[in-house]
Amino acid sequence: MKYIERNLILLILLSSVTACSPQPTKEVPQEFKKGQEYFHRVCSNCHGSDAMGANTKAPGLIDTDYIENAFSDDEFRETILNGTDKMPPQKNNVKADEITEIIKYLRYSQKVADLVTEEDMAEEEESEN
Numbered sequence: 546m547k548y549i550e551r552n553l554i555l556l557i558l559l560s561s562v563t564a565c566s567p568q569p570t571k572e573v574p575q576e577f578k579k580g581q582e583y584f585h586r587v588c589s590n591c592h593g594s595d596a597m598g599a600n601t602k603a604p605g606l607i608d609t610d611y612i613e614n615a616f617s618d619d620e621f622r623e624t625i626l627n628g629t630d631k632m633p634p635q636k637n638n639v640k641a642d643e644i645t646e647i648i649k650y651l652r653y654s655q656k657v658a659d660l661v662t663e664e665d666m667a668e669e670e671e672s673e674n
């Protein structure tokens with residue numbers, strides 16, 4: 546009986562430890578898996594498991610503020626390497642080619658998220674009139 550109890554406690558402890566690191570909830574095509582993996586290693590703790598930023602201090606990156614014509618790949622690179630006032634630099638945590646993969650993964654996620662931009666809204670209004 547004692548053994549079973551001890552194992553049960555261990556099991557509960559272990560599962561709460563793994564629950565701490567957010568897991569991806571989205572399946573992505575093979576070519577974006579590496580980027581997703583790196584994102585999880587380096588960015589998820591702050592930006593959320595699918596870069597949605599929910600319940601974290603860091604902003605969600607699947608957002609019209611960060612799509613390609615609002616926030617370029619170079620701006621991503623610069624932010625990741627050197628951080629901002631509030632985001633610590635990540636240059637010691639990722640290599641250049643890993644950053645490239647992360648950006649690819651984020652661009653893919655933004656695309657499939659079907660974000661509505663202000664331009665889209667304007668177009669819609671126009672077609673209504």
Ligand code: HEC
Pocket residue numbers: 584587588589590591592602603604606611621624625629630631632633635639647
């Ligand atoms: C330790 C927490 C932390 C980690 C790790 C982190 N970020 Fe951030 N990130 C933040 C915070 C906080 C902000 C908001 C910064 C601000 O408002 O200046 C932010 C902002 C950003 C922005 C927006 C910057 C802007 O000018 O609007 C981008 C893009 C970004 N992060 C990408 C990433 C990527 C990609 C990774 C992984 C390589 C990453 N971050 C890792 C905390 C983090």
